[in-house]
Amino acid sequence: MSKSREIKSTDGRKNNSRKKTIPKLSLPEKERSNKPRLNTAKKNRKKLYAKKAIKNVFGSEVNAFESLAKKAEEGSYNHMKLLLDFAYGEEKETNQNKVQAPTINFFGDSIEGKKVKDRIIDVTPNKEDE
Numbered sequence: 001m002s003k004s005r006e007i008k009s010t011d012g013r014k015n016n017s018r019k020k021t022i023p024k025l026s027l028p029e030k031e032r033s034n035k036p037r038l039n040t041a042k043k044n045r046k047k048l049y050a051k052k053a054i055k056n057v058f059g060s061e062v063n064a065f066e067s068l069a070k071k072a073e074e075g076s077y078n079h080m081k082l083l084l085d086f087a088y089g090e091e092k093e094t095n096q097n098k099v100q101a102p103t104i105n106f107f108g109d110s111i112e113g114k115k116v117k118d119r120i121i122d123v124t125p126n127k128e129d130e
Contacts, residue, residue: 065086068083
């Protein structure tokens with residue numbers, strides 16, 4: 001086919017040409033530096049994949065834990081720790097540094113209130129002074 005003479009590369013204006021197509025880039029081989037957020041659907045999918053892999057490799061979850069126990073018995077500290085964490089739960093550090101805000105007592109029965117009351121001089125006239 002011959003090129004049409006009616007189609008021009010520009011429309012006549014200075015420095016105005018057609019937009020060039022954006023070339024498709026190949027996927028990077030390295031891991032991304034800014035990974036997308038892991039949402040709940042992806043977390044659930046990971047759990048399902050892990051359970052499916054356990055069933056395919058070990059036959060059942062019980063067999064997987066038994067092989068984990070065998071590795072722990074051989075002396076692997078990491079396997080032992082993992083097994084005990086699954087069995088008894090991970091130790092969660094409790095937050096002992098709770099900040100207690102000062103309480104303001106408006107009724108005046110605190111120690112400071114009593115000290116202030118002792119220093120107050122009563123200037124109201126008594127009936128006896130009249």
